[in-house]
Amino acid sequence: MHDKPSPYANANAVASYARDAPNKVPGLADLHRMAMLLLAEQAAGDARILVVGAGGGLETRAMAETQAGWRFTGVDPSAPMLDLARQTVVPFTHRVELIEGTIDQAPDGRSMAQPAF
Numbered sequence: 001m002h003d004k005p006s007p008y009a010n011a012n013a014v015a016s017y018a019r020d021a022p023n024k025v026p027g028l029a030d031l032h033r034m035a036m037l038l039l040a041e042q043a044a045g046d047a048r049i050l051v052v053g054a055g056g057g058l059e060t061r062a063m064a065e066t067q068a069g070w071r072f073t074g075v076d077p078s079a080p081m082l083d084l085a086r087q088t089v090v091p092f093t094h095r096v097e098l099i100e101g102t103i104d105q106a107p108d109g110r111s112m113a114q115p116a117f
Contacts, residue, residue, distance in 0.1 A: 006078060014080040017056050018088060032062035045069040052103055055081025057088030057096075064092040072096045075106045 022028045039049065046069045051060050054074025063070060072095060076082050082098050089096045099105055 009078065009080065011080065014078075014084055017081070017084060018058065021056065021058060028058070029062065032059045033066075035059065036063045036066055039063070040067065043067075043070070046071075048073065050106055051075070052106065054098060055085055057085030057098075060085065060096060061088050061092065064089065064095060070095070073107060074098045075101055075103065077102050 025031070039047070043049070045067075047067075049063065049070055049072050051072055051074040053076055054060055054072075055076035055078045057074070060072050060074055064072065072089075072092075074082075074085060074096065076085070076098070077100065079100050082100055085098055086093070099107075
């Protein structure tokens, strides 16, 4: 069995992701808002949110824009996509930690960093 290379190892795919994703997924912004609203029903105002597959940073940015007390840990296996996520979440970097890896490298709830503010 051959492993197919990830499209997110391709610099062009990464560069166009933030621009193309909303065009390829109709209602993407609404999906992000809906996810945030559903989480907000149960999550505390100072919640720690784990985002698996966080490359690109679009959903993390959408939640960070509306939930000022939430802190985020994002995990993604693609270093180039995490670089894009870092650019996407620049206004919120003090509340976002990004980790290269898979769910196995994600911190459990007990070891996630506590809010610094």
